[in-house]
Amino acid sequence: MSFHPGIASSFNETKTRSHSLSPQSGMCAFCAADCPGTCEIGLSAVLGAQSVYPTTTGNNQIASEKDYPLDYSHFNINGRVFGARGVPAEADQAAIFNVRLERTLGRRHPVKIALPVLLPALLKMNWQDYFAGAAMAGVCCVIGEGSPSKDPALKMRNGKIAEFPYLNEIMDAFRRYYRGYGQIVPQANFEEDAQGLPEYAVSNCGAEAIEFKFGQSAKGTQPVTRLKDYAAALQKKEAGALVHPDPADPAVRAAAERGEAPNFYVYGRLPMWDEDYLIPRIARLRDMGLKNVYFKMTGFDPVDIERVLRIAAAAEVDVVTFDGAGGGSGYSPCKMMNEWGLPTVPLQSVVCSIARRLGREGLELPSLVIAGGFATEDQVFKALALGAPYFQAVGLCRAAMAAANSAKKVSEQIEAGNIPAHLRKFGDSRETLFADLPDLRHLYGKQADSFSSGAVGVFSYLNRIAMGLRHFAALNRKFDVNLLGPDDLIPLTREAGELVRER
Numbered sequence: 001m002s003f004h005p006g007i008a009s010s011f012n013e014t015k016t017r018s019h020s021l022s023p024q025s026g027m028c029a030f031c032a033a034d035c036p037g038t039c040e041i042g043l044s045a046v047l048g049a050q051s052v053y054p055t056t057t058g059n060n061q062i063a064s065e066k067d068y069p070l071d072y073s074h075f076n077i078n079g080r081v082f083g084a085r086g087v088p089a090e091a092d093q094a095a096i097f098n099v100r101l102e103r104t105l106g107r108r109h110p111v112k113i114a115l116p117v118l119l120p121a122l123l124k125m126n127w128q129d130y131f132a133g134a135a136m137a138g139v140c141c142v143i144g145e146g147s148p149s150k151d152p153a154l155k156m157r158n159g160k161i162a163e164f165p166y167l168n169e170i171m172d173a174f175r176r177y178y179r180g181y182g183q184i185v186p187q188a189n190f191e192e193d194a195q196g197l198p199e200y201a202v203s204n205c206g207a208e209a210i211e212f213k214f215g216q217s218a219k220g221t222q223p224v225t226r227l228k229d230y231a232a233a234l235q236k237k238e239a240g241a242l243v244h245p246d247p248a249d250p251a252v253r254a255a256a257e258r259g260e261a262p263n264f265y266v267y268g269r270l271p272m273w274d275e276d277y278l279i280p281r282i283a284r285l286r287d288m289g290l291k292n293v294y295f296k297m298t299g300f301d302p303v304d305i306e307r308v309l310r311i312a313a314a315a316e317v318d319v320v321t322f323d324g325a326g327g328g329s330g331y332s333p334c335k336m337m338n339e340w341g342l343p344t345v346p347l348q349s350v351v352c353s354i355a356r357r358l359g360r361e362g363l364e365l366p367s368l369v370i371a372g373g374f375a376t377e378d379q380v381f382k383a384l385a386l387g388a389p390y391f392q393a394v395g396l397c398r399a400a401m402a403a404a405n406s407a408k409k410v411s412e413q414i415e416a417g418n419i420p421a422h423l424r425k426f427g428d429s430r431e432t433l434f435a436d437l438p439d440l441r442h443l444y445g446k447q448a449d450s451f452s453s454g455a456v457g458v459f460s461y462l463n464r465i466a467m468g469l470r471h472f473a474a475l476n477r478k479f480d481v482n483l484l485g486p487d488d489l490i491p492l493t494r495e496a497g498e499l500v501r502e503r
Contacts, residue, residue: 002023002024003066003067003068003069004023004024004025004026004066005026005065005066005067005338006021006026007025007026007027007039007040007041008026008038008039008040009040009065009334010056010062010065011054011055011056011062011065011334011337012040012043012051012054012055012056012334013055013056014038014039014040014042014043015038015039016028016038016039017032017035017038017039018030027039027041040334043055049224049226049263050226051334052224052333052334052335053223053224053331053332053333053334054331054334057331059124059125060125061125061398061401061402062331062337063326063327063337063373063398064325064326064327064337064338064373065337065338066325066326066338066339068325068326068343068345069495070343070345070346070493070495070496070499071326071343071344071345071373072344072345072378072379072382072383072386074345074491074492074493074495074496075382075386075489075490075491075492075496075500076489076490076492077378077381077382077385077472077475077476077488077489077490078476078487078488078489078490079475079476080475080476080477081477082477083477084477084479085477085478085479085480085483086098086099086100086478086479086480086483087479094474094477094479095474096467096470096471096474097470098479099469099470099473099474099478099479099480099481100479100480100481100482101114101115101116101466101469101470101481102114102115102181103115103116103392103393103481103482105140105318105319105367105392105393106292106318106319106366106367107316107317107318107364107366108291108292108316108318109208109291109292109318111140111182111183111209111292111318112138112180112181112182113138113139113140113181113182113393114137114138114139114181114182114466115137115138115139115462115465115466115469116380116384116392116393116394116469116481117137117139117380117393117394117395117396117462117465118139118140118141118142118319118321118369118371118393118394118395118396119131119134119139119140119141119142119395119396119397119400119458120141120142120296120321120323120369120371120395120396120397121142121143121144121145121187121211121213121296121397122142122143122144122397122401123143123144123145123146123147123150123170124144125401125404125405126401126404126405126408126454127170127173128173128452128454128455129404129407129408129452129454129455129457129458130400130401130404130458131143131170131173131174131184132173132174132176132177132451132452132454132455132458133400133403133404133454133455133456133457133458133459133461133462134174134182134184134400134458135174135175135176135177135178135179135182135184136177136179136440136443136444136451136455136456136458136459137182137458137459137462137463138179138180138181138182139181139182139393139462140182140183140184140185140319140393141174141182141183141184141185142184142185142186142187142211142294142296142321143167143170143171143184143185143186143187144187145187145188145189145192145213146189146192147164147166147167147170147186147187147192147197148161148164148166148167148192148195148197150166151164151165151166151167153165153166154166156195159194159195159240160195160196161195161196161197161200164197164200164204164205167186167200167201167204167205168204168205170186171184171186171205171206171207177444177451177455179443179444183208183209183292184207184209185207185209185210185211185292185294186198186201186205186207186209186210186211187210187211187212187213187296188210188211188212188213189213189222189268189271190213190268190269190270190271190272190273191268191269193212193281198210198285198290199285199288202285202288202289202290203288203289207290208290208291208292209290209291209292209293209294209318210285210290210292210293210294211293211294211295211296211319211321212273212278212293212294212295212296213271213295213296214271214273214295214296214297214298214300214304214308215270215271215296215297215298215300221268221270221332221333221336222267222268222269222270223267223268223331223332223333224265224266224267225265225266225267226263226264226265227243227263227264227265227266229261229264230247230253230256230261230264232264233247233264233266234247234248236266241266241267242266242267242268242269243264243265243266243267244264244265244267245262245264247264275310275311275314278311278315279311279314279315282315282317283315292318292319293315293316293317293318293319294317294318294319294320294321295308295311295312295317295319295320295321295366296320296321296323297320297321297322297323298322298323298324298325298341298347299322299323299324299325299340299341299342299343299347299372300341300342302350302354305322305350305351305354306354306358308320309351309354309355309358309363309365309366310358310363312365312366313358313363313364313365313366316364317366318366318367319366319367319368319369320366320367320368320369321368321369321370321371321395322347322348322351322368322369322370322371322372323371323372323395324341324342324343324344324345324346324347324348324370324371324372324373325337325340325341325342325343325344325347325372326343326344326372326373327344327371327372327373327374327395327397327398343372344370344371344372344373344374344383345386345499347370347372348370348383348386348387348391349386349499349502349503351368351370351387351390351391352386352387352390352391352503353502355368355390356390365390367392367393368387368390368391368392369391369392369393369394369395370383370387370391370393370394370395371394371395371396371397372395374394374395374396374399375396375398375399376399376465376468377464377465377466377467377468377469377471377472378468378472379394380394380396380465380468380469381468381469381472381473381484381488382489384469384481384484385484385485385486385488385489386486386489386499386500386503388484388485388486389482389485396462396465399461400458400461400462403457403458403460403461403462404454404455404457404458405454406457407434407453407454407456407457407458407460408452408453408454408457410423410433410453410457411430411453411454414429414430414433419433430453434453434456434457434460435460436456436459436460436463437449437456439459439463440456440459469481472488476488485503486500486503
């Protein structure tokens with residue numbers, strides 16, 4: 001059995017000519033000499049190094065296409081029929097709506113969340129509604145890396161951010177609807193940290209939290225971007241970017257003058273952080289007024305996972321998000337999305353094992369969040385149960401953005417008098433179709449009628465997640481999400497059973 005997704009991919013809109021494939025290579029078993037090359041190999045023969053990256057990136061989302069041998073579908077959810085925990089064992093009290101979903105993240109300045117969800121780092125497509133919906137639902141959300149590059153008014157002085165007005169606009173998308181739950185968190189990768197983004201966010205924008213990102217791009221490395229010509233390469237070099245080959249090299253300059261310059265690429269620097277840098281760095285930012293510190297980690301080597309958790313404990317970091325292979329990506333290499341890193345279930349298991357050992361040493365660990373391929377309430381419940389007591393929330397990124405985009409599109413179709421056929425049986429207006437508007441009016445008053453439909457869509461999607469979690473928790477007679485544990489899961493495979501036994 002092969003888990004190879006083949007050499008046809010939505011990343012590059014490629015396809016194989018034949019349905020009969022060689023399991024090992026993913027190539028057509030019968031490869032014809034006159035094939036125009038519609039697969040990944042054919043595209044590579046034309047685009048070369050560029051085909052390492054998705055050619056479909058832009059106003060869309062991309063995720064792994066690999067079918068991993070172990071995921072949350074390998075567990076069913078348990079159920080119980082006697083008693084109740086978290087509420088009195090009385091029929092009128094042991095009701096679905098009495099399941100407590102609130103949690104608190106953090107240490108020095110705890111952050112309340114209305115349900116155990118976090119919207120991970122993102123700053124593309126309909127980010128306005130993504131962040132607004134997070135505030136309405138009462139959960140944390142993270143502003144993705146690369147935010148300074150999206151501001152045409154950005155001004156740098158001596159390599160540091162001097163003016164970045166766009167950041168306030170981004171943060172206001174959340175702050176405008178803040179109701180006492182959740183937090184919006186600017187993320188800083190290695191380059192942005194060196195540029196002083198954390199200082200600017202705290203001092204000029206009132207940011208209360210910063211997320212430091214281990215690894216770059218969506219998972220591990222920043223994209224390599226091909227530059228147009230020598231002049232563009234030189235401009236990037238002078239701006240402080242890492243350019244290959246170095247356009248300032250005399251030999252490269254001479255080749256360019258002869259019209260023989262190679263391709264030039266700009267590349268984001270990988271993090272070179274360690275304990276000696278991060279612990280005092282975080283202390284200085286707290287002296288400036290920073291309240292909460294988040295780390296973003298992914299499925300790196302377990303030795304690195306342990307080291308990050310030790311740093312987080314020493315620096316009193318509030319939240320560490322672990323992002324497993326299989327989740328979404330903005331612009332990572334195609335094969336990195338499919339073939340790199342620990343998948344989400346094994347990642348969560350590894351982190352729990354390390355956290356348990358560190359706990360026995362007496363270390364006070366941060367709140368943990370698991371992300372990487374989640375979309376529905378059953379998956380969220382399983383992750384919370386499998387990760388208890390260490391994981392406090394689940395990251396819903398691509399799914400929440402899909403809700404923002406879908407709701408916005410539906411609203412546009414309503415206004416155009418072209419209600420989608422699959423929705424007509426539910427209503428014929430914004431009022432009748434967006435069923436959770438009454439809940440928003442209860443929270444915000446009549447002003448909710450003017451809220452963006454995309455943000456309402458994120459709120460409604462997360463409301464569905466909350467309702468589903470309540471059902472599964474009540475089925476286990478547990479009326480507080482803090483009571484969940486591995487005993488709430490039924491393993492369906494030997495491998496899944498081993499994970500539960502290890503917990």
